[in-house]
Amino acid sequence: MLRTVLIGDTQADRVVPPSGFTAQLTLFASGAMAFLAVFALALSLASGRLADRWASELARSATLRITAPEDQVAAQTEVALRILRQTPGVARARALSKQEQATLLAPWFGPGLDLDALPVPQLIEVKEDEQGYDAAGLRLRLSAEVPGAVLDDHTRWRKPLVDAANSLRRLGWISILLIGGAMAAMITLAANAALAANAQVIEVLRLVGAHDSYIAGAFVRRFTLRAFIGAGIGVVLGLAGVLLLPEASDEGGFLTGLGFHGFSWLWPLLIPLLGGAVAFAATGLAARRRLKELS
Amino acid sequence: MIELDDVGYSYGGGELLSHVSVRLAPGSFHFLTGPSGAGKTTLLKLCYGALTPTSGVVRAFDGDLRGLDRGQTALLRRRMGVVHQDCRFLDHLPLADNIALPLIVSGRDMAQESANLKELMGWVGLTARADARPPELSGGERQRAALARAVILSPDVVLADEPTGNVDWEMSMRLLTLLVELNKMGKTVLIASHDLGLIRAAKSQVQARVLRISNRQLQLAGADL
Numbered sequence A: 001m002l003r004t005v006l007i008g009d010t011q012a013d014r015v016v017p018p019s020g021f022t023a024q025l026t027l028f029a030s031g032a033m034a035f036l037a038v039f040a041l042a043l044s045l046a047s048g049r050l051a052d053r054w055a056s057e058l059a060r061s062a063t064l065r066i067t068a069p070e071d072q073v074a075a076q077t078e079v080a081l082r083i084l085r086q087t088p089g090v091a092r093a094r095a096l097s098k099q100e101q102a103t104l105l106a107p108w109f110g111p112g113l114d115l116d117a118l119p120v121p122q123l124i125e126v127k128e129d130e131q132g133y134d135a136a137g138l139r140l141r142l143s144a145e146v147p148g149a150v151l152d153d154h155t156r157w158r159k160p161l162v163d164a165a166n167s168l169r170r171l172g173w174i175s176i177l178l179i180g181g182a183m184a185a186m187i188t189l190a191a192n193a194a195l196a197a198n199a200q201v202i203e204v205l206r207l208v209g210a211h212d213s214y215i216a217g218a219f220v221r222r223f224t225l226r227a228f229i230g231a232g233i234g235v236v237l238g239l240a241g242v243l244l245l246p247e248a249s250d251e252g253g254f255l256t257g258l259g260f261h262g263f264s265w266l267w268p269l270l271i272p273l274l275g276g277a278v279a280f281a282a283t284g285l286a287a288r289r290r291l292k293e294l295s
Numbered sequence B: 001m002i003e004l005d006d007v008g009y010s011y012g013g014g015e016l017l018s019h020v021s022v023r024l025a026p027g028s029f030h031f032l033t034g035p036s037g038a039g040k041t042t043l044l045k046l047c048y049g050a051l052t053p054t055s056g057v058v059r060a061f062d063g064d065l066r067g068l069d070r071g072q073t074a075l076l077r078r079r080m081g082v083v084h085q086d087c088r089f090l091d092h093l094p095l096a097d098n099i100a101l102p103l104i105v106s107g108r109d110m111a112q113e114s115a116n117l118k119e120l121m122g123w124v125g126l127t128a129r130a131d132a133r134p135p136e137l138s139g140g141e142r143q144r145a146a147l148a149r150a151v152i153l154s155p156d157v158v159l160a161d162e163p164t165g166n167v168d169w170e171m172s173m174r175l176l177t178l179l180v181e182l183n184k185m186g187k188t189v190l191i192a193s194h195d196l197g198l199i200r201a202a203k204s205q206v207q208a209r210v211l212r213i214s215n216r217q218l219q220l221a222g223a224d225l
């Protein structure tokens, strides 16, 4: 049956009268649903991107900066490293070498910087493990034992935001599922109305020896094609709406990033196919049930 | 070809047919007559599997109709040409497509069948009406179209329910001639009709047996016709 939907059987399609309002209903419902699905998709892709970016920043190390008189730096670094290694939740702690620090500073001071000539603080890279460490407790302990240490964990505050972005992404996908379900429901109603309105036609077709699958196929093709076309129109309008949103910028945060990037532009193209598939399944079920009743 | 063996049919409270046994031999020509409401249409429906008898057995092409599923019933319909009393058509399709409907639903290649269809439409005198919609047709045109649709798959059996129901005498004779021609081609014909004039006219053209339903029984009508 799938094959005939794709290839079409113009003779068979003509035996079902071109029905008026159920056609418009299907076209409109699938168009509206596809339009909404484009935005739900944009929402979940954008929040997904955001969550991934923030999460990868989270995963980056925090830094411990040790600012101390030159003769104490080495000793304080030793102590700080020891404390860090004892702190639960810290996976790894490593003092950056002079070379690495020079590389980090190169953008500001240019290459060939001689760090020995500058009072540059010693940096310690701190990697969290899954659980994370207790930042307040660590600060307390460091302030007691390593007076020159400053723990910079500015990325941590984003953790709740990552969670929020992940929930948004989930909500987006749930919306898409609900939209698909609502579309299936509406198309089922439309298909049932069309089948009821065409009870006479079905009877005549049966009298001349049509198989149920043939009759069902004619209806299913109708509705699948309409849902596909409706969803196609909805997607085009939805994408136009997304295009009209302001360009994403680096600091633009969430709202301006609500678009499709690169290959994700291909995602909305799946919506008409899914809409067609939903209509195919919904009408097929409705027709089979209806034909069984009309025996 | 078609055989009813001690068939009874009841609905709701009433019994319409009881102990009906008849055998339609291949190539035979039968009339089914009886007063209105006697059960002629019901008997035909039993023959083509639209109704199931409440007792007894109906056999067609040596197969018991009781066990047929819907797919098999569809195949059975293709072997029997049925002219329905109310000649229903698909009103959104032109007449030519309505007559070709059995070909279409059985998946025949319409390009190959077009000569066949043209010939058949000429035979029933509807060539000029090929593009008309069924609601635009006269009663006689509908009856002829129904007959053409019934025989387009070249079935072995033609069951016609009041094929001359709402046409004048001249048209009745034309339709009868068509049915007699079909019988001469070897088809088994059963015509339900209460038009005694038609039956008399037929008897002069063909060896016809007349079955009459009266008091829920089927009888062979005598020479009084």
Ligand SMILES: Nc1ncnc2c1ncn2[C@@H]1O[C@H](COP(=O)(O)OP(=O)(O)OP(=O)(O)O)[C@@H](O)[C@H]1O
Pocket: B011, B012, B016, B034, B035, B036, B037, B038, B039, B040, B041, B042, B043, B085, B194
């Ligand atoms: N399933 C059913 N339910 C209710 N009534 C039925 C049913 N089947 C048949 N009847 C009744 O049985 C009677 C016989 O119907 P049928 O159509 O077979 O008669 P007929 O001989 O063809 O009459 P006519 O010459 O008017 O066409 C009618 O009164 C009809 O209403």
Ligand SMILES: [Mg+2]
Pocket: B040, B041, B042, B085, B161
């Ligand atoms: Mg009748």
